[in-house]
Amino acid sequence: MNTKTSFNTTSCCSSSSEYDCLPSCCSSSSEYSIEVSNLCVEFDDVLALDEVSFKIPKGVLTGVVGPNGGGKSTLFNALVGLQPVARGTIFINGNSPQEALGDISYVPQKEKVNWRFPLSVTDVVSLGKLKHQPFYKIFNFSKDKEIEDALKKVGMWDNRSELMRNLSGGQRQRAFIARALVQKANILLLDEAFSGVDIPSQVGVLDVLKELRDEGKTILIATHDLNTLSDRFDELLCLNRHICAHGNPETVFTKEVLIELYGSHEHMFADHKIGQHGLS
């Protein structure tokens, strides 16, 4: 497992020479699920991601932490090909994001989902099968063993007929994870999955994710909330427009990293100790 802590405080995106920061290697090895090199994303004049480089091995549960506006969602959008990049390279299982569509299942922030749609849990999970489903099976909605297995795995079988919009935050996340399972995606991206979810539900969702991690899925969860369960991830990727640190949760939060992540508010997290979050 990658436990190094790296710092990157200089910007190359605004460098005068385009070639200063080109990745040294332009091919990818498939031992990594995600390989990002020198990624820069710009919105008009704002540099949203600056020279972001990291590698995520297969079967690792990674927390992507950073302040609001730190580029977590932008990074996720770039990984799935929704966000054009100014420069840099991204490999998903050795392929470009466009070639890898379908390998990733994306759980967007709750604000991006149209909850008005009256869909049941089973409906939403069955949508994950669309890409693999032959046309003649298009009307086959619910009686499907894969959907049943996925729902049971995430503990939502008893809630399968409930409307998504009536579920709690944690239950919604579980349903989306089940959708990822039937999609046969081997990488899961959860954007602000724990926003508005109570701590016991977060633990429950994490337990499901850890089980999937043990089966070889690579999982990234973005969260702006440092206080929640940081130590329960295998790795933490600290992001504030650039990678402040990447490594073991036990060692990654040094004072320098906290200052880079949260600026003058670092005193708020000065006493943050792994494991001291009120849960055993």
Add this chain to the structure above:
Amino acid sequence: MIYDLLIEPFQYAFMVKALIACVLIGVVCPLFGAHVINREMGFMSDALAHAVLPGMVAAYTVGINPFFGAVPMGIIVALLIGYIVRKSNISNDTSIGILFSGLFALGITAISMLEPQNSSLNIESILLGQITSVSMNDLYVYSALTISTLVIMAFFHKHLVFIGFDFDGAKVAGLHSGKLDYLLLVLLSIVIVVTLQIVGVILVVGLLITPAASASLLVNHFSKVIVLGILFGVIASISGLYISYHFNLPSGPAIALISTSIFSLTFLKKLKSN
């Protein structure tokens, strides 16, 4: 008595054709309406119905079925709305409103100028529909279009649900979300153009959204909203046709009034159950 009420109107060929047209739009409108109400596209749909008017007038003027002017116009307007939003900083509904009024005004002005030379152009029939003057050729066109859109919707039902519910998630899952969005807009434009020729420009949106909205008050599941919406749509259009025949009223408004009455009843039921 029953014969007089139910059977007698259909001794006239124009009423049989009107009935078939009513059933067609009664089925197809709520199917699209379920998407429209859940994606908050009601204003957009109303705007499309009005903004296709210049296209219809152009088709009338060159002597082809107005459908062939209106559908391309509807697609252009739908794309133009998105283009204006992307290229300026104005909101979606402002962009819709500007094109809605501007193009409708252009259409009305063109009709006023051309009406004296072209007897088939008539503001009242465009605004309120001309269900009782549907020709056999019109009926063939409407039937072909309605059945085609129904078949396409059946095949892409789940795809369109996916993009309506979770646009980005669908894209990441490998669906062509953008193209599917355009597909829905194109099909919606076709349905709107067929419907507006039957019930008129002003009442299209009533038939599109009201039956589906009524159904959504009674049932809690997208597929059930579609099925019940279609039932309400067919009931409203057929009973509206009867009322317009027996009371000598314009058929478009009669259909819209029945549709709104069904909504009122479902709303009262919802209030009572709350």
